Amino acid sequence: xxxxxxxxxxxxxxxxxxxxxxxxxxxxxxxxxxxxxxxxxxxxxxxxxxxxxxxxxxxxxxxxxxxxxxxxxxxxxxxxxxxxxxxxxxxxxxxxxxxxxxxxxxxxxxxxxxxxxxxxxxxxxxxxxxxxxxxxxxxxxxxxxxxxxxxxxxxxxxxxxxxxxxxxxxxxxxxxxxxxxxxxxxxxxxxxxxxxxxxxxxxxxxxxxxxxxxxxxxxxxxxxxxxxxxxxxxxxxxxxxxxxxxxxxxxxxxxxxxxxxxxxxxxxxxxxxxxxxxxxxxxxxxxxxxxxxxxxxx
Amino acid sequence: xxxxxxxxxxxxxxxxxxxxxxxxxxxxxxxxxxxxxxxxxxxxxxxxxxxxxxxxxxxxxxxxxxxxxxxxxxxxxxxxxxxxxxxxxxxxxxxxxxxxxxxxxxxxxxxxxxxxxxxxxxxxxxxxxxxxxxxxxxxxxxxxxxxxxxxxxxxxxxxxxxxxxxxxxxxxxxxxxxxxxxxxxxxxxxxxxxxxxxxxxxxxxxxxxxxxxxxxxxxxxxxxxxxxxxxxxxxxxxxxxxxxxxxxxxxxxxxxxxxxxxxxxxxxxxxxxxxxxxxxxxxxxxxxxxxxxxxxxxxxxxxxxxxxxxxxxxxxxxxxxxxxxxxxxxxxxxxxxxxxxxxxxxxxxxxxxxxxxxxxxxxxxxxxxxxxxxxxxxxxxxxxxxxxxxxxxxxxxxxxxxxxxxxxxxxxxxxxxxxxxxxxxxxxxxxxxxxxxxxxxxxxxxxxxxxxxxxxxxxxxxxxxxxxxxxxxxxxxxxxxxxxxxxxxxxxxxxxxxxxxxxxxxxxxxxxxxxxxxxxxxxxxxxxxxxxxxxxxxxxxxxxxxxxxxxxxxxxxxxxxxxxxxxxxxxxxxxxxxxxxxxxxxx
Numbered sequence: 001x002x003x004x005x006x007x008x009x010x011x012x013x014x015x016x017x018x019x020x021x022x023x024x025x026x027x028x029x030x031x032x033x034x035x036x037x038x039x040x041x042x043x044x045x046x047x048x049x050x051x052x053x054x055x056x057x058x059x060x061x062x063x064x065x066x067x068x069x070x071x072x073x074x075x076x077x078x079x080x081x082x083x084x085x086x087x088x089x090x091x092x093x094x095x096x097x098x099x100x101x102x103x104x105x106x107x108x109x110x111x112x113x114x115x116x117x118x119x120x121x122x123x124x125x126x127x128x129x130x131x132x133x134x135x136x137x138x139x140x141x142x143x144x145x146x147x148x149x150x151x152x153x154x155x156x157x158x159x160x161x162x163x164x165x166x167x168x169x170x171x172x173x174x175x176x177x178x179x180x181x182x183x184x185x186x187x188x189x190x191x192x193x194x195x196x197x198x199x200x201x202x203x204x205x206x207x208x209x210x211x212x213x214x215x216x217x218x219x220x221x222x223x224x225x226x227x228x229x230x231x232x233x234x235x236x237x238x239x240x241x242x243x244x245x246x247x248x249x250x251x252x253x254x255x256x257x258x259x260x261x262x263x264x265x266x267x268x269x270x271x272x273x274x275x276x277x278x279x280x281x282x283x284x285x286x287x288x289x290x291x292x293x294x295x296x297x298x
Numbered sequence: 299x300x301x302x303x304x305x306x307x308x309x310x311x312x313x314x315x316x317x318x319x320x321x322x323x324x325x326x327x328x329x330x331x332x333x334x335x336x337x338x339x340x341x342x343x344x345x346x347x348x349x350x351x352x353x354x355x356x357x358x359x360x361x362x363x364x365x366x367x368x369x370x371x372x373x374x375x376x377x378x379x380x381x382x383x384x385x386x387x388x389x390x391x392x393x394x395x396x397x398x399x400x401x402x403x404x405x406x407x408x409x410x411x412x413x414x415x416x417x418x419x420x421x422x423x424x425x426x427x428x429x430x431x432x433x434x435x436x437x438x439x440x441x442x443x444x445x446x447x448x449x450x451x452x453x454x455x456x457x458x459x460x461x462x463x464x465x466x467x468x469x470x471x472x473x474x475x476x477x478x479x480x481x482x483x484x485x486x487x488x489x490x491x492x493x494x495x496x497x498x499x500x501x502x503x504x505x506x507x508x509x510x511x512x513x514x515x516x517x518x519x520x521x522x523x524x525x526x527x528x529x530x531x532x533x534x535x536x537x538x539x540x541x542x543x544x545x546x547x548x549x550x551x552x553x554x555x556x557x558x559x560x561x562x563x564x565x566x567x568x569x570x571x572x573x574x575x576x577x578x579x580x581x582x583x584x585x586x587x588x589x590x591x592x593x594x595x596x597x598x599x600x601x602x603x604x605x606x607x608x609x610x611x612x613x614x615x616x617x618x619x620x621x622x623x624x625x626x627x628x629x630x631x632x633x634x635x636x637x638x639x640x641x642x643x644x645x646x647x648x649x650x651x652x653x654x655x656x657x658x659x660x661x662x663x664x665x666x667x668x669x670x671x672x673x674x675x676x677x678x679x680x681x682x683x684x685x686x687x688x689x690x691x692x693x694x695x696x697x698x699x700x701x702x703x704x705x706x707x708x709x710x711x712x713x714x715x716x717x718x719x720x721x722x723x724x725x726x727x728x729x730x731x732x733x734x735x736x737x738x739x740x741x742x743x744x745x746x747x748x749x750x751x752x753x754x755x756x757x758x759x760x761x762x763x764x765x766x767x768x769x770x771x772x773x774x775x776x777x778x779x780x781x782x783x784x785x786x787x788x789x790x791x792x793x794x795x796x797x798x799x800x801x802x803x804x805x806x807x808x809x810x811x812x813x814x815x816x817x818x819x820x821x822x823x824x825x826x827x828x829x830x831x832x833x834x835x836x837x838x839x840x841x842x843x844x845x846x847x848x849x850x851x852x853x854x855x856x857x858x859x860x861x862x863x864x865x866x867x868x869x870x871x872x873x874x875x876x877x878x879x880x881x882x883x884x885x
Contacts, residue, residue, distance in 0.1 A: 162436065204435075
């Protein structure tokens with residue numbers, strides 16, 4: 001079950017002492033302060049050493065530290081990467097690199113989250129304040145495609161949470177179902193998100209709605225789904241592609257108009273960031289649905 | 299008011315305790331904040347659990363389409379029977395509401411207020427559905443979602459291509475094993491009765507015969523009529539008597555017969571497997587099957603690994619799949635690469651001449667690649683593509699095989715010029731008239747011949763009709779026949795035969811060439827020139843005998859009917875006869 005890509009010899013690592021932890025070659029037992037000693041400060045809650053992966057040369061040790069967002073981690077090595085803990089150890093969903101870490105007796109595996117392929121990862125790396133998907137959350141994911149980001153969301157919410165993945169395309173739906181077979185907290189729904197009443201039997205109330213549908217009537221889709229399934233005070237995270245809504249207008253104007261539409265449907269926006277440098281003319285809007293009136297508390 | 303709430307576990311009917319709440323729904327959520335307050339607004343009246351996943355699946359699909367499923371219908375009937383007739387039912391889907399109204403005459407309401415109510419119920423679903431643990435519900439939802447998705451994606455088991463790969467592998471294995479067993483049987487039994495092996499070349503027959511006759515001594519009484527034909531059976535029996543094989547014991551023959559049983563069983567199974575493979579291929583990749591055939595298609599898929607893999611290969615790869623060893627060897631040593639791989643065994647490539655196999659293999663590979671892609675990645679495909687492509691290729695084959703006889707563009711002149719230099723084989727056919735030995739004498743033809751010999755009038759006649767021309771020619775023939783003396787008969791017969799054949803040809807030819815042919819004819823039969831001249835001297839002096847004989851003659855020749863009629867008529871002037879002939883030929 002060992003990761004195939006990682007060789008103990010560390011091909012690229014020889015002589016490449018870049019300072020920090022990356023430079024040291026050899027066994028696990030080395031103390032972290034081997035080289036520059038700057039490592040300790042960096043990882044107070046570090047999960048111990050891991051063999052390199054994810055853009056790093058095989059065999060390098062990396063340190064896993066938790067991210068500000070719960071359920072998300074950072075792998076620090078020669079290059080830093082955003083990772084999530086793999087719920088199905090030993091398997092990659094879309095060919096991403098995996099990092100193995102030994103913590104005491106337990107072996108943990110982390111999967112690298114590629115921000116160029118996933119809008120949510122790009123948003124996290126862009127510094128969004130809250131993603132509202134702590135472990136144990138129920139998430140309604142609209143526009144699940146082949147399930148690459150859905151698998152990461154599933155890792156983040158953990159076995160206690162639930163991800164309802166809605167995807168209309170049949171070809172992508174097949175891959176989604178195959179992914180969902182392995183992960184029991186993903187419920188695949190092959191339906192049009194424009195008609196939430198069609199899958200009302202399968203979905204309960206959710207805490208967060210994530211939408212990456214890339215449709216011109218995106219705002220309506222999200223509001224319909226929110227009305228059906230999003231609890232009061234629940235949050236939404238929407239990825240807006242400007243060229244999809246209106247290719248002639250400027251992106252800022254498009255984002256502003258979308259936000260207005262959302263506000264009309266009681267979806268109150270709280271923050272908006274662009275996904276530079278990972279995507280062009282994309283923005284992510286995070287907000288709350290039917291916020292509880294101030295004074296009563298949520 | 300009753301509320302219909304569908305869940306993954308089953309249908310729930312709630313009773314709305316306070317109907318006024320519906321009027322003002324903005325603060326409805328307040329009432330549903332805790333389970334206790336929620337239970338004050340709605341009360342669970344009835345919960346109909348789904349008995350198994352199939353029932354749940356059918357119920358969900360019906361809900362998706364907005365139809366009333368059987369279980370829902372039953373439930374509503376029971377509930378409505380108990381409740382008053384004026385009860386209204388609140389449903390989430392207006393379409394479903396309409397359907398219920400139609401079928402059960404139950405008033406249904408579905409508006410935004412109802413949606414709000416549904417929302418609130420959903421929030422407190424766990425509490426309100428008291429008898430159902432939430433984990434159960436989640437598990438059911440998961441299972442239902444998977445089965446529903448499968449149903450949507452039409453994950454039909456006959457679309458799995460692994461079966462094909464395995465079946466082809468098994469077919470090859472079976473063939474090998476069968477061959478081994480048969481060789482062993484032949485060798486083993488050959489000790490006892492070697493001549494049988496030489497008589498019967500077909501393996502299955504051989505084995506069957508062994509089963510029937512056992513040892514040689516039983517061969518005489520044995521009845522092999524339903525396995526073998528009479529002569530072969532006789533041969534076998536004869537050989538059994540004079541065989542030079544050794545004797546073997548009962549035990550030995552028993553074992554050999556067990557082996558024969560195995561062989562028969564395996565060959566039967568192989569045939570069955572082949573049928574299975576064909577039906578699977580037609581179900582999974584209809585277009586590819588039509589183009590290259592079932593076995594070749596199955597081998598291609600097996601070679602590529604899966605149908606999707608085969609679809610990813612470019613057409614040039616499909617062309618040489620199976621000839622990798624030759625390909626890489628040629629690439630390394632900078633030689634000519636192979637032109638075909640597994641595709642060579644397809645029917646279309648097999649039926650062309652060896653010069654064209656390379657071209658056709660390339661064309662077929664291109665179309666096969668397209669067909670594979672359509673089959674692998676398309677949804678609900680028919681067989682039109684495969685049939686169309688096959689037709690195209692067959693047409694192309696026929697055009698190529700003809701050679702370059704046709705110019706696709708250009709005037710007809712070039713074709714005529716082309717034909718001038720193109721030798722046409724003259725087909726000589728045996729004339730029926732050759733059979734007739736009795737000479738005939740006809741009066742009528744003489745005149746025609748006389749006129750026919752005149753050069754300018756000949757072409758005129760011919761221009762009128764081909765049949766007319768042929769008539770003239772034939773009459774010439776007949777005329778030559780008339781003037782028969784015994785030695786000349788034979789010569790005339792020959793010439794008659796030749797001329798009869800030439801008449802067949804002359805019909806096809808153009809105007810200019812026919813007089814040439816006639817001249818040729820005349821030149822060929824130099825001997826007959828004399829009799830022709832002799833005949834021409836005859837005039838009406840020829841008696842009626844000729845007419846009769848002409849009648850009989852014409853009955854044998856191809857277009858004799860018209861002429862027979864003509865000859866019956868009394869001899870009249872040439873022109874009249876020509877006219878008659880013309881009119882008849884016009885008919």
